[in-house]
Amino acid sequence: MNNVRSTTLSNGIRAVTKRIDGFESVVVGYWVEAGEVCEDLSNNGISHFLEHMAFKGTTSRTAKEIAEEIESVGGYMNAYTSKEVTAYFAKVLGEDTKVALNILSDILQNPTFLTEELEKERGVVLQELYQVKDTPDDIIFDHFQEICFKDQSMGYPIVGQEEVVAKITADDLREYRSRYYNADNIVFAAAGNLSHDELLDMATENLNAFKTDVSPVHDVQYNYVGGSYSDVREQLEQVHAIIGFDGISNLDADYYTMAIFSSILGGGMSSRLFQEVREKRGLCYSIYSFSSSYKRNGVFGVYSATTADKLAELSDVVAGEIISMSNGISEKEFKITKAQFKASLLMAGENNTSSCEQIVSQIRIFGRTLDNAEVLEKIDAVTIDDVKKLTHRILASKTAVVTVGKCDCSSVLAKLESNGLKTV
Amino acid sequence: MNNVRSTTLSNGIRAVTKRIDGFESVVVGYWVEAGEVCEDLSNNGISHFLEHMAFKGTTSRTAKEIAEEIESVGGYMNAYTSKEVTAYFAKVLGEDTKVALNILSDILQNPTFLTEELEKERGVVLQELYQVKDTPDDIIFDHFQEICFKDQSMGYPIVGQEEVVAKITADDLREYRSRYYNADNIVFAAAGNLSHDELLDMATENLNAFKTDVSPVHDVQYNYVGGSYSDVREQLEQVHAIIGFDGISNLDADYYTMAIFSSILGGGMSSRLFQEVREKRGLCYSIYSFSSSYKRNGVFGVYSATTADKLAELSDVVAGEIISMSNGISEKEFKITKAQFKASLLMAGENNTSSCEQIVSQIRIFGRTLDNAEVLEKIDAVTIDDVKKLTHRILASKTAVVTVGKCDCSSVLAKLESNGLKTV
Numbered sequence: 001m002n003n004v005r006s007t008t009l010s011n012g013i014r015a016v017t018k019r020i021d022g023f024e025s026v027v028v029g030y031w032v033e034a035g036e037v038c039e040d041l042s043n044n045g046i047s048h049f050l051e052h053m054a055f056k057g058t059t060s061r062t063a064k065e066i067a068e069e070i071e072s073v074g075g076y077m078n079a080y081t082s083k084e085v086t087a088y089f090a091k092v093l094g095e096d097t098k099v100a101l102n103i104l105s106d107i108l109q110n111p112t113f114l115t116e117e118l119e120k121e122r123g124v125v126l127q128e129l130y131q132v133k134d135t136p137d138d139i140i141f142d143h144f145q146e147i148c149f150k151d152q153s154m155g156y157p158i159v160g161q162e163e164v165v166a167k168i169t170a171d172d173l174r175e176y177r178s179r180y181y182n183a184d185n186i187v188f189a190a191a192g193n194l195s196h197d198e199l200l201d202m203a204t205e206n207l208n209a210f211k212t213d214v215s216p217v218h219d220v221q222y223n224y225v226g227g228s229y230s231d232v233r234e235q236l237e238q239v240h241a242i243i244g245f246d247g248i249s250n251l252d253a254d255y256y257t258m259a260i261f262s263s264i265l266g267g268g269m270s271s272r273l274f275q276e277v278r279e280k281r282g283l284c285y286s287i288y289s290f291s292s293s294y295k296r297n298g299v300f301g302v303y304s305a306t307t308a309d310k311l312a313e314l315s316d317v318v319a320g321e322i323i324s325m326s327n328g329i330s331e332k333e334f335k336i337t338k339a340q341f342k343a344s345l346l347m348a349g350e351n352n353t354s355s356c357e358q359i360v361s362q363i364r365i366f367g368r369t370l371d372n373a374e375v376l377e378k379i380d381a382v383t384i385d386d387v388k389k390l391t392h393r394i395l396a397s398k399t400a401v402v403t404v405g406k407c408d409c410s411s412v413l414a415k416l417e418s419n420g421l422k423t424v
Numbered sequence: 425m426n427n428v429r430s431t432t433l434s435n436g437i438r439a440v441t442k443r444i445d446g447f448e449s450v451v452v453g454y455w456v457e458a459g460e461v462c463e464d465l466s467n468n469g470i471s472h473f474l475e476h477m478a479f480k481g482t483t484s485r486t487a488k489e490i491a492e493e494i495e496s497v498g499g500y501m502n503a504y505t506s507k508e509v510t511a512y513f514a515k516v517l518g519e520d521t522k523v524a525l526n527i528l529s530d531i532l533q534n535p536t537f538l539t540e541e542l543e544k545e546r547g548v549v550l551q552e553l554y555q556v557k558d559t560p561d562d563i564i565f566d567h568f569q570e571i572c573f574k575d576q577s578m579g580y581p582i583v584g585q586e587e588v589v590a591k592i593t594a595d596d597l598r599e600y601r602s603r604y605y606n607a608d609n610i611v612f613a614a615a616g617n618l619s620h621d622e623l624l625d626m627a628t629e630n631l632n633a634f635k636t637d638v639s640p641v642h643d644v645q646y647n648y649v650g651g652s653y654s655d656v657r658e659q660l661e662q663v664h665a666i667i668g669f670d671g672i673s674n675l676d677a678d679y680y681t682m683a684i685f686s687s688i689l690g691g692g693m694s695s696r697l698f699q700e701v702r703e704k705r706g707l708c709y710s711i712y713s714f715s716s717s718y719k720r721n722g723v724f725g726v727y728s729a730t731t732a733d734k735l736a737e738l739s740d741v742v743a744g745e746i747i748s749m750s751n752g753i754s755e756k757e758f759k760i761t762k763a764q765f766k767a768s769l770l771m772a773g774e775n776n777t778s779s780c781e782q783i784v785s786q787i788r789i790f791g792r793t794l795d796n797a798e799v800l801e802k803i804d805a806v807t808i809d810d811v812k813k814l815t816h817r818i819l820a821s822k823t824a825v826v827t828v829g830k831c832d833c834s835s836v837l838a839k840l841e842s843n844g845l846k847t848v
Contacts, residue, residue: 022446024770063703067693072760074767093767123706130661131709136558235659237554269491279487282547285555336496343498343517346448
């Protein structure tokens with residue numbers, strides 16, 4: 001991984017690139033450290049709306065021209081908004097890097113927010129909002145986040161609330177953009193078929209509109225609360241459920257311990273939850289655990305879906321499996337999980353989108369890139385005792401329980417309580 | 425692409441491999457030419473059930489041992505059932521190819537179908553069936569297939585019908601397996617970090633249980649019918665809709681013309697539907713066209729989702745855009761689409777799962793592999809006039825219309841009719 005280089009451009013933007021030999025394509029883009037967590041009740045959804053509007057026209061390109069220009073070289077653009085980051089990136093053949101970079105720099109620096117385009121895009125965003133709402137295993141994560149971080153911006157939906165999205169104006173977008181889209185908050189990154197020096201020259205040339213003299217405003221506070229919520233929908237066949245707990249931040253000393261904990265409990269096919277809930281009892285099709293880490297905090301949870309008649313049994317088994325992690329894990333489980341981390345690190349390096357996301361995260365979180373050897377060292381340093389201690393830490397948390405489906409979450413709560421877990 | 429080699433093993437199994445330089449990982453697996461189309465009303469779902477049961481134990485491994493063995497080398501296994509193919513494959517680091525191949529060969533050749541495991545897995549499959557049913561943009565494709573191929577096996581759901589899945593026995597699985605899982609019907613394939621010769625030696629050694637002396641039974645007939653169906657669900661915010669037509673087979677002379685037609689109409693961001701329906705009118709978040717080709721036939725369709733109040737307008741615009749393709753396409757559109765095909769061919773070669781799927785399809789359909797130059801030549805040979813002629817062919821078809829959502833499909837049908845399209 002000595003083909004990774006990072007620097008800070010003259011305008012203050014952090015830049016990081018990874019050359020992957022043998023690749024014809026390159027992923028290149030901008031990761032802005034501003035996301036839904038920066039919002040409040042009066043503008044919830046604005047980060048995501050702004051991401052949409054970036055594609056709707058600049059001072060020199062219409063929406064159609066943006067699409068045609070990138071696709072005429074066989075490339076494509078994408079973007080996403082998360083809790084703490086908004087990303088804009090393109091995938092093109094290496095020889096077309098300049099085309100991608102010109103367009104990306106333009107949509108990031110010179111969006112026009114024309115009223116007519118804004119009104120049409122509001123319709124698109126609202127349709128996206130309804131689509132999320134209609135997808136049980138999508139909307140349940142919004143409910144979960146809300147319960148974990150009740151009445152805090154970290155708990156609001158990324159796509160926004162319907163009545164707020166209905167009112168966002170071009171001036172709101174401009175104000176939000178000037179506040180967060182400054183050089184200090186941007187990471188420029190690329191991975192694949194590239195030359196580091198050429199790319200930085202292009203980026204420096206293209207990124208002249210951003211300023212560095214804006215004071216950092218990104219340090220939003222949030223605390224895990226916990227609780228429960230039922231979204232009852234009689235027309236569904238299944239009940240989707242998440243059983244969650246207070247988690248850890250990106251910078252927590254237990255970061256890799258959490259990764260191992262989550263993998264053994266509910267990672268792959270050999271994980272405890274997959275074996276016990278699906279293989280041994282046939283209670284579900286999907287079950288997995290997840291750990292979402294943010295700057296200051298995080299959440300841990302188990303997602304599954306089953307029919308109402310099996311929900312209590314499933315909850316009982318899930319609670320039991322989480323608790324049983326505090327009795328320790330076997331050497332065999334430990335060995336399997338470490339092998340999985342090692343292989344997945346290598347496999348991630350074979351994909352330029354994953355590679356790009358990886359180096360951006362490292363720059364954002366640690367201020368530098370980590371090579372595979374260093375990550376593996378951190379994973380190797382985790383002990384079975386660390387996992388045990390982390391389990392106790394997780395179990396000390398109040399639970400966050402959400403369900404979407406035919407019945408409410410009362411049978412889940414009852415089973416958690418009978419297993420001694422703390423419900424709110 | 426001269427690193428692609430294909431051969432037929434001594435037992436009759438076709439084998440194809442692609443070495444990708446610079447990769448540490450390899451995807452390896454078996455693609456069996458048997459899928460849902462081989463079923464009838466008495467055993468619908470059996471192809472998919474059999475795929476599930478492959479992971480539930482062999483004469484020498486329990487389900488847990490299968491999972492642990494592949495994950496202990498950091499690999500993972502996957503499988504899927506489609507209309508005409510059932511696939512079993514693994515991704516591992518190159519050095520662990522033998523481990524993956526041993527397990528895959530075992531689950532394919534020596535499954536036990538123990539009653540106890542069968543009953544538990546029936547529960548899992550039923551939960552999967554409910555999950556599909558609860559996901560609007562998933563179940564709508566089952567409805568669409570049913571309307572396109574009314575009362576024919578090509579129209580049945582892959583996951584099966586609840587009452588049929590409830591009754592499938594171990595003997596049914598054995599009978600189906602012995603009928604379709606024979607050497608003539610299997611393609612063994614791998615892509616990534618591999619040596620062709622070593623891999624074929626391993627495969628020949630591992631695949632001794634399959635026979636070649638079974639007469640081919642796979643030539644199922646099916647004809648496109650068309651019609652309409654509404655799955656009314658009052659609790660949904662949106663109405664999901666597919667407007668479809670008779671399509672083309674994998675071997676049709678117009679195969680690449682169809683690919684270009686579909687790309688210009690509803691492929692990327694610069695496509696007519698994306699520009700007209702989403703960008704200009706803000707009527708939806710998702711819209712795209714698709715062409716599914718099978719051995720004897722295929723279907724073409726446009727999927728979108730919007731709120732009930734906008735469904736008629738959306739249908740009117742979609743119908744208009746499809747019809748307008750018969751007036752011809754511009755040189756610019758033609759150029760963009762060809763650039764997209766060229767780039768996506770190169771990009772697919774940078775992923776070992778896509779590479780594997782690509783060479784398997786070529787072996788299955790053409791009996792040989794095609795290098796990128798040959799595919800590009802076929803794409804280059806398509807003319808604007810070919811696209812115009814194909815549009816007339818598509819428009820001569822009766823439509824297949826399905827909706828899932830708040831209202832029925834009557835407003836869609838009315839708009840298709842007012843545009844002169846044929847409804848059933």
